[in-house]
Amino acid sequence: MTPLEAIALVETASAEELFGGDDPARQYRRLARLTHPDTAGPGGARAFARLAELWHSRGTIRSPNGRYSTGQKAFEGDLANLYRIPEGHLKLVRDPSCNDLMAREAKALRRLAERGDPRYLPYVPRLVDSFRHKDAGLVRRANVIAISAGKPTHSLAEVQARRTDGLDPRDAAWMWRRLLVALGLAHRAGVVHGAVLPEHVLIQADDHGVILVDWCYSAAEPGERIAAIVPRHRDHYPPEVLAKETPGPFTDLAMAARLMADLMGDRAPQPLRRFADGCRLASPRQRPDDAWRLLAELDELLHRLYGPRKYRPFTL
Incomplete structure (x- = not known):
């Protein structure tokens, strides 16, 4: 040289x-x-x-509010690399053309923090910082996010990979219930998640915690469309998303039902399978559109199937 x-x-x-x-x-x-x-x-x-x-x-990038290390890559998400930092994770988009999706996540998380019920905020990440990072002529958006403290997390994609014979419906029950709480929080704040997929639902097995992550695909304004999909999960999306029509709570509830039905597989009893199918009808008008009401209906069904709720240890 x-x-x-x-x-x-x-x-x-x-x-x-x-x-x-x-x-x-x-x-x-x-x-x-x-x-x-x-x-x-x-x-x-x-x-x-x-x-x-x-x-x-x-190995570091700076914002007006802090300095963050890129020395420890935790994993690669759909759009961004995530680096483990003391504050939680630094999420740096790989392709600047996806900056708008990172901006959507920041907007959604701010909306949830401002309007969400404080009791349920641990079910979603907390936005610590959001900024644009310029490097070698490229401007890429970064978000710093933190999740509630607790035991190690696992995605439902990991659960599905390890339980290839299907998840016991009694284990799926608490995951589904808590996922509906996360969605109920979001919908009351006016936010549609738009991508309730296995990789985006984290569980804390010992505490029976659920955290719904990756809000890059969200819609937080009336009439706003889902801007992008995860191509490998195209068949998980309800028709209104693929048709670029207006999403709603019914969109997230349909995707959640599909996710839980897939997790249980053939182990799902017929009443639970029919319940999930009812959340996934082709017409949005025929689907449930209130997560809290759906949670109450799910609780009634689970009580009929398994009796009063009780803690059930779960390990991978």
């Missing part, structure tokens, strides 16, 4: 691109030597200064 090539690289690359290899310190020393004014001449001064700045800021 020549000094001119090194200057061009440093002036256009991000810290991750420059120092993402196996030996970042060696890469820094090499580029510092090539861009130093003693080697590259006066033309290298700006690149040399930028290199030092990138080296010192590697």
Whole structure:
């Protein structure tokens, strides 16, 4: 690499691109030597200064409210990489074309915090920060989110993968009940989640906790459409989403019913299966549209099937 090539690289690359290899310190020393004014001449001064700045800021991004590390990637979501940080998770969108979806999540979480019943806010993430991050000429939106403290979480996608013979309906019962609470909270605040999918529902097994995450697909204004779907789960979406029609509580309740029916599989008793099917009728007008009323109806059905509620340990 020549000094001119090194200057061009440093002036256009991000810290991750420059120092993402196996030996970042060696890469820094090499580029510092090539861009130093003693080697590259006066033309290298700006690149040399930028290199030092990138080296010192590697693995972190800043907002007006804080500084966050990208050193510990937790997992890759549908749209963004999530990094584990003391505040919770830093969610940084991979493709700037999806910035609007990250903005939707921030808007929805703010709306839930402002209008939601405080008793049920632990069922959804808390927005800590939201900002635009500029790196190598690209502007990407980031959200910092936190979930309620508790035991380790598992997604219902993990549950489904580990219980291939179907989930015991008595275990599915508490998950479904708490998912309806999360949806009831959202709908009363005027927010439709829009993507009640296995990866977006987290459980805390010991505490029987449920947290509904990934609000990037949400609709928080009257008449607002669901802006995007998760392609691999296309068949999970009710007709109004695929037709780009106005969603409503009936949209989320249909997706939740599909999710729980899939989790139980052939182990679901006929009354529970009919209950789920009734939530998934083709016409939105024929479906339930009130999560709290549906929860009461589900409780009545569960009581008839299994008697009074009692704690049932659940392990994966």
